[in-house]
Amino acid sequence: MPRWTVHNLDEYCMPLGTTVHLLAQWLSSSRPPSSPGRKGNTSLLLTPLPVSIALPQDRSAIRDMGRIAALLAACAVAIGYFFHLNQAQSSAAAVGKSTMRAVHHAEYGAVSDVLRMSDMPVPTYRSWEVVVEVNDASINPVDYKIIQGAFFLIDFLLPHRPGFDFSGIVRAVGKDCARIRVGDVVHGMAWVHKTGSLAEYLAVDESVINVVPEGMSSQEAAAMPLVAHTSFSSLVTVGGLRRGSHQKVLVLGGSSATGMMALQISKAYGAASVVTTCSPHNEALVKSLGADKALNYRDQDIFERMRATGTSFDIIYDTVGAGLSVWEGAASGVLAPGGQFVTITGDVQRTLDLQDLLTRGYQIVTRKLYCLLALGGAGYHQYTQPGGNAAELAVLDRLVEEGALKAVVDRSYEFSLEQIQSRGRTHSFAYLQAGHARGKVVVRVRG
Numbered sequence: 066m067p068r069w070t071v072h073n074l075d076e077y078c079m080p081l082g083t084t085v086h087l088l089a090q091w092l093s094s095s096r097p098p099s100s101p102g103r104k105g106n107t108s109l110l111l112t113p114l115p116v117s118i119a120l121p122q123d124r125s126a127i128r129d130m131g132r133i134a135a136l137l138a139a140c141a142v143a144i145g146y147f148f149h150l151n152q153a154q155s156s157a158a159a160v161g162k163s164t165m166r167a168v169h170h171a172e173y174g175a176v177s178d179v180l181r182m183s184d185m186p187v188p189t190y191r192s193w194e195v196v197v198e199v200n201d202a203s204i205n206p207v208d209y210k211i212i213q214g215a216f217f218l219i220d221f222l223l224p225h226r227p228g229f230d231f232s233g234i235v236r237a238v239g240k241d242c243a244r245i246r247v248g249d250v251v252h253g254m255a256w257v258h259k260t261g262s263l264a265e266y267l268a269v270d271e272s273v274i275n276v277v278p279e280g281m282s283s284q285e286a287a288a289m290p291l292v293a294h295t296s297f298s299s300l301v302t303v304g305g306l307r308r309g310s311h312q313k314v315l316v317l318g319g320s321s322a323t324g325m326m327a328l329q330i331s332k333a334y335g336a337a338s339v340v341t342t343c344s345p346h347n348e349a350l351v352k353s354l355g356a357d358k359a360l361n362y363r364d365q366d367i368f369e370r371m372r373a374t375g376t377s378f379d380i381i382y383d384t385v386g387a388g389l390s391v392w393e394g395a396a397s398g399v400l401a402p403g404g405q406f407v408t409i410t411g412d413v414q415r416t417l418d419l420q421d422l423l424t425r426g427y428q429i430v431t432r433k434l435y436c437l438l439a440l441g442g443a444g445y446h447q448y449t450q451p452g453g454n455a456a457e458l459a460v461l462d463r464l465v466e467e468g469a470l471k472a473v474v475d476r477s478y479e480f481s482l483e484q485i486q487s488r489g490r491t492h493s494f495a496y497l498q499a500g501h502a503r504g505k506v507v508v509r510v511r512g
């Protein structure tokens with residue numbers, strides 16, 4: 066059966082954007098558009114997919130707008146009441162001080178221009194949150210992309226505190242937290258709207274953290290969550306990797322932090338063969354992490370040679386966004402019938418503006434159709450990992466305990482503004498942005 070998995074924001078963009086646009090058009094006209102041949106209903110084609118919604122024709126737009134406003138007001142009251150019941154409390158008493166050092170920015174721009182480190186109040190926390198004293202944080206490309214203002218959809222986040230990944234000690238727990246206790250050493254990945262691990266303390270949902278597995282260093286614990294969640298979800302949840310099913314997996318970018326996780330997860334799940342692309346100088350590294358074969362990504366004819374030798378894969382996982390040629394190569398027979406193509410970058414890594422969003426929406430829909438019709442029910446996915454969850458982290462932590470998964474730390478930096486954001490290539494964000502890291506970049510917050 067073809068899989069129409071819609072797990073992520075990107076895949077909603079086009080249908081959602083089109084719906085909002087059409088709804089706005091409809092509400093702004095005095096009479097709803099009519100559809101000849103259909104009484105009382107107007108059918109709007111949302112996407113090239115056969116999806117339609119029926120809108121009533123015999124009510125005034127103003128009355129409907131009133132209803133929408135009433136609904137929104139009711140939602141606002143309900144949300145307000147919910148937050149009233151769960152008022153945030155200060156962590157000052159629990160952590161023994163009222164201020165902390167934290168990295169933040171109040172405008173979008175180059176990391177070296179806009180990032181600041183200041184004293185600010187220690188976090189408040191709600192009943193479902195814990196306060197973690199951060200030992201180590203790790204940074205990811207998404208951090209500098211947000212700082213640069215690459216995602217217009219989350220512009221509202223300013224002022225913003227970067228840092229998804231962390232490890233540290235729990236200093237306070239909300240009254241509804243049942244799993245995690247004060248004193249636990251934990252790690253996890255914050256959700257996109259609640260980041261801020263480049264700080265001495267972080268308030269974070271209990272539902273995204275776990276106790277750090279025995280024997281895992283604090284740096285490794287901070288290095289793992291975002292890239293492990295992303296690759297696990299891409300391969301297992303979206304890509305359909307199953308334990309013991311002897312699938313063939315191609316990881317594009319085995320030396321990337323996400324790629325390294327993918328190689329190990331594929332091996333741990335018993336993939337029949339794990340092939341990857343990387344530079345020749347990273348071949349030994351990727352093979353030590355589970356790759357059976359490493360191909361030089363600078364060779365132009367990788368997919369042609371695969372086609373010529375009849376090589377195909379059940380899952381192709383793209384972590385690098387190496388261009389349209391990758392999709393074309395995959396679609397020309399290298400993705401096995403019924404296989405899954407999952408990319409976490411799209412064709413190229415670029416700023417997500419409105420035009421990009423529409424282009425991606427168009428690509429997603431047309432490529433899904435192509436996979437379905439021409440590649441025997443295969444799947445195409447642009448996957449986005451918005452945040453972690455403890456259940457998935459537990460699966461990943463079990464792999465760590467079994468010795469099947471480890472986080473590779475490339476470099477670590479001190480918790481100072483100079484070390485984090487300076488212009489030189491030797492500093493954390495600059496090093497990551499150069500695009501040649503061989504593992505995770507960690508910031509030692511609590512030296």
Ligand SMILES: NC(=O)c1ccc[n+]([C@@H]2O[C@H](COP(=O)([O-])OP(=O)(O)OC[C@H]3O[C@@H](n4cnc5c(N)ncnc54)[C@H](OP(=O)(O)O)[C@@H]3O)[C@@H](O)[C@H]2O)c1
Pocket residue numbers: 205206207291292295317318319320321322323324342343344347362384385386387408409410414448449450451497500501502503504
């Ligand atoms: N959608 C999501 O939820 C999600 C989640 C995580 C990451 N991402 C995105 O995924 C991308 C990778 O993230 P990351 O943290 O894994 O990156 P990373 O660790 O910084 O990637 C750097 C590595 O990629 C290798 N590389 C660069 N271009 C390559 C190519 N064309 N083919 C093969 N290898 C190549 C580099 O090798 P050389 O030094 O040999 O060039 C280097 O080892 C980023 O764009 C990130 O924003 C998306």
